[in-house]
Structure formats: C-alpha cells, structure tokens
Amino acid sequence: MKIASIETIPLRIPFTAGGRSDEAVWGKAGLQAVDSLVVKVTTDTGLVGWGETFGFTVVPAAKLVIDTILAPEIVGRDAAVLDRLMVDMQKKFHVFGRSGAFIYGLSAIDIALWDIAGKASGKPVHELLGGSAATSLRCYASLIRYSEPELVRENVQRAVADGFRHLKLHEVDVDCVRAAREAAGDDVEITLDVNCPWSVREALDMAQKLRPFNLRWLEEPVWPPENYKGLARVRQEGGIPVAAGENASTLMDFQHLLEAGAVDFVQPSPAKMGGLTELKKVFALADAHNVTVMVHTFYDGPGLLASVHASAALGGPRALVEWRYFDLEAQLYGDAIIPKHGAITVPRGTGLGLDPDEDVIRTYRFK
Structure with missing residues (x-):
C-alpha cells in the first residue's frame, strides 16, 4: 500500500x-x-x-x-x-x-x-493504540483570552450552563481569574494557560496572587518555554501544579522536560510534536516519571480526533480532552464530535472514525 x-x-x-x-x-x-x-x-x-x-x-x-x-x-x-x-x-x-x-x-x-x-x-485508532472501553471522555472548555472580567464571567457562566465542569482560561490578569472563579463556584475545576509570558521571578509572584483561586494547574508560566529548570522552580515554590508541553517537540524534548521535574501535567500536542507516533511514546515516558498526560488539543479537525483516540486508549480515567470553546460557523464533523454535558464521544468507526464534511471543505477552503 x-x-x-x-x-x-x-x-x-x-x-x-x-x-x-x-x-x-x-x-x-x-x-x-x-x-x-x-x-x-x-x-x-x-x-x-x-x-x-x-x-x-x-x-x-x-x-x-x-x-x-x-x-x-x-x-x-x-x-x-x-x-x-x-x-x-x-x-x-x-x-x-x-x-x-x-x-x-x-x-x-x-x-x-x-x-x-x-x-x-x-479498526478505530484507539484499538491500534491498545484499546479502550470508554464511549466518551470528559472535556474542558478552553476559552479564548478576553482580558475583561465581565466577559470572562459571562462566558464562564455560559460554559457551565453548557454542561462543562472543567474550564481553561487564557487570561493573564488576576481580576479576570477572580471573576472566573466567582462565576464558576467552587465545584468547577479551572486551569489557567498564560502562554509563556513571565520570567521565573514574575511567575512566582503571580503564582502567589493566583493561589486563592484553587487552580488545577498553571500552564506555561515561564518564558522561554524550554526553560525547564526555571519551570521546575515555579513548580517547587509556586504552590500551584504546573502544566507544560505544547511547545515541546519530539520525544527528546519531553524527556528533558520530565527529567527536570518541571511539570505535574505534561501536554503533548499531536499536530505539533510528531503526530500519534511520537505521542504514544510520550505516554509511556510520562508514566515512567509518574506524570499525568493531558493532551493539548487546540484543534477542531483530525488533530482533535487523534487526541480523543490517544486519550481513550492511553490516558486512563483521569484523561480530559481540550474542547476549543469557539462558536464556529461550521464544524468539520457536524454535530458528531460536539461535547454533550461536558463529555465528548469516542468515535467507534475505523481509523479516526469520522471523515471531514466535503461541503464544509468546499465552502471554507481558501488560497
């Protein structure tokens, strides 16, 4: 073939x-x-x-x-x-x-x-990766950056009303995080991805301000993202679990990240770091370091499906799938993959389980 x-x-x-x-x-x-x-x-x-x-x-x-x-x-x-x-x-x-x-x-x-x-x-891809009995996986709604507390509050409430019990913010302002926690209440899990903005000292100072909001993890707080030693220091001293890995690439990067003791949650991104062939190796490597894999999936197409299959087969009961909380004009897979009550269906068809809608491709293709 x-x-x-x-x-x-x-x-x-x-x-x-x-x-x-x-x-x-x-x-x-x-x-x-x-x-x-x-x-x-x-x-x-x-x-x-x-x-x-x-x-x-x-x-x-x-x-x-x-x-x-x-x-x-x-x-x-x-x-x-x-x-x-x-x-x-x-x-x-x-x-x-x-x-x-x-x-x-x-x-x-x-x-x-x-x-x-x-x-x-x-066979579905998750069977090729080892198999899974899961029919669905929990999701977290991954919100855009608003930078306005009232917009954060409104959209957190919207996501909770849609059934999500796990949320990710992309804010860098403490007041926005406070608004999210107030809107979500204490029973909703909130993570915060700040996209590598701070020095180690700045990250530690911000972690002190963010601790009252009970974040499940603080994601990529340090610039540059490959400063694994600095990231490890934030993890050790910041008082909030640390997540990173979407900017790591290939297995060796993840080995260095994990050997540094830099993360509580490692986040390989299948459409950025080598696909499923590399991703499956990261699961094994993380398991050896007693670190949880939370696959980064800021995608709506085959990259999302790859994450779902890998998380179902290799992620275990703690796995969460990132759902990009955008209101798209059209979905590549129609309604088949949209989360319901905060959970996403694991496709059972062969391969990735779904093919893109050719009408959507024709309508939204650009040069």
Missing part, C-alpha cells in the same frame, strides 16, 4: 466566542475566523486518511513545507511502515529544525497515516 498523493487544504471558518477576543499568541485582537490546515493523504489502493497541523498564523509555512519538501519525499513510500517513515523524515530533514513548520507538517501526515492504518485494518 503506497502513498499516492498528499494534498494540503487550508480552511478559514468564522467564529464567535461570546465577546471580542483580546490579542493572544494565536491571533490578533478581535480575531473572527480560525485558520486551519487539513491534510489529505491517499494511497494507491484508494484509502484516504486525514491529518491536521497547528493552524492560525502557522498555516502558510506548514503548507509550504508539506507541498515542497515532505510530500515529494513521502509520495511513493509504504504507508504501512509508519514508525520507520517518521524516523527517516526526522533524520533526513533535521537541518530544518526539530520543531516549527517542519514537525507540524510531519505531524499532520502522521495522523493521516494512522487514519489509513485503522481503515486498512478495519
């Missing part, structure tokens, strides 16, 4: 989010549309697999890498020899860097090939 073609499909889907978004690492202030890059891999037997890279402003670079570097090298290779293919690509193109657009693109292709592997074997 040979890889016959690899097609990159950029999508731009408008969204609302209960108020005007503030500027954040994924986009400008007032962002009103989500850009994503979906990848379609077709074999010479006619099987089709779908993958996804991290999106937003990275889409043009990842598309260029796939179209001009990865696809010409991978087309014609055996789709079934997945682990070997991924190692070969990392070795051959390591001079392009071990993160960023190159690994993002390779991640999307890897996810698509796992989709193909499941379809070829007649």
Whole structure:
C-alpha cells in the first residue's frame, strides 16, 4: 500500500466566542475566523486518511513545507511502515529544525497515516493504540483570552450552563481569574494557560496572587518555554501544579522536560510534536516519571480526533480532552464530535472514525 498523493487544504471558518477576543499568541485582537490546515493523504489502493497541523498564523509555512519538501519525499513510500517513515523524515530533514513548520507538517501526515492504518485494518485508532472501553471522555472548555472580567464571567457562566465542569482560561490578569472563579463556584475545576509570558521571578509572584483561586494547574508560566529548570522552580515554590508541553517537540524534548521535574501535567500536542507516533511514546515516558498526560488539543479537525483516540486508549480515567470553546460557523464533523454535558464521544468507526464534511471543505477552503 503506497502513498499516492498528499494534498494540503487550508480552511478559514468564522467564529464567535461570546465577546471580542483580546490579542493572544494565536491571533490578533478581535480575531473572527480560525485558520486551519487539513491534510489529505491517499494511497494507491484508494484509502484516504486525514491529518491536521497547528493552524492560525502557522498555516502558510506548514503548507509550504508539506507541498515542497515532505510530500515529494513521502509520495511513493509504504504507508504501512509508519514508525520507520517518521524516523527517516526526522533524520533526513533535521537541518530544518526539530520543531516549527517542519514537525507540524510531519505531524499532520502522521495522523493521516494512522487514519489509513485503522481503515486498512478495519479498526478505530484507539484499538491500534491498545484499546479502550470508554464511549466518551470528559472535556474542558478552553476559552479564548478576553482580558475583561465581565466577559470572562459571562462566558464562564455560559460554559457551565453548557454542561462543562472543567474550564481553561487564557487570561493573564488576576481580576479576570477572580471573576472566573466567582462565576464558576467552587465545584468547577479551572486551569489557567498564560502562554509563556513571565520570567521565573514574575511567575512566582503571580503564582502567589493566583493561589486563592484553587487552580488545577498553571500552564506555561515561564518564558522561554524550554526553560525547564526555571519551570521546575515555579513548580517547587509556586504552590500551584504546573502544566507544560505544547511547545515541546519530539520525544527528546519531553524527556528533558520530565527529567527536570518541571511539570505535574505534561501536554503533548499531536499536530505539533510528531503526530500519534511520537505521542504514544510520550505516554509511556510520562508514566515512567509518574506524570499525568493531558493532551493539548487546540484543534477542531483530525488533530482533535487523534487526541480523543490517544486519550481513550492511553490516558486512563483521569484523561480530559481540550474542547476549543469557539462558536464556529461550521464544524468539520457536524454535530458528531460536539461535547454533550461536558463529555465528548469516542468515535467507534475505523481509523479516526469520522471523515471531514466535503461541503464544509468546499465552502471554507481558501488560497
């Protein structure tokens, strides 16, 4: 079974989010549309697999890498020899860097090939990863950054009313976090992702201010994100569990992160760090370090499905799935994957279990 073609499909889907978004690492202030890059891999037997890279402003670079570097090298290779293919690509193109657009693109292709592997074997991906009896997984609603306490309050209340008992904020202001806790009450779990803004000293000072709000974790508080020693210090002295890993790339980064004792929760991002082939290794590595994996999934397409399958098979009862709490104008999978009462369905079909709606692709594809 040979890889016959690899097609990159950029999508731009408008969204609302209960108020005007503030500027954040994924986009400008007032962002009103989500850009994503979906990848379609077709074999010479006619099987089709779908993958996804991290999106937003990275889409043009990842598309260029796939179209001009990865696809010409991978087309014609055996789709079934997945682990070997991924190692070969990392070795051959390591001079392009071990993160960023190159690994993002390779991640999307890897996810698509796992989709193909499941379809070829007649099994869902979670069975290929070891199996799962779970029919659904708990989700946390991952809110945008509002930077206005009243908008935070309104949207926390909206998420709780939608059935979510776990929330993630992307705020960097203490008053916004206070508003979230007041709106959610004491029984709703809140996590806080600040996207690497602070020095170690600043992070420790902020942790002291944030402790009264009973956060489940403080995510990526330190700049730069690879300052694992500094992150470990925040974990040891800050009084709040620490999470990180969405900016780590490949297994070696995660080994360094875990060896530093930097996190309570590690967050590999399948569409950024090598796909399911690398992700499954991180679960084993984290288990050896007694650290919980919470897969980072700021996606709506195949990257989200990959996270669901991996979390179902490898995450255990504590696994949570990140649900990007945007009101998208259209969903790639219709209503099939939208959480109900704070839980997301584990697809039971072959491969990733769902294929994107071709009408949505035609309508929202852009050049």
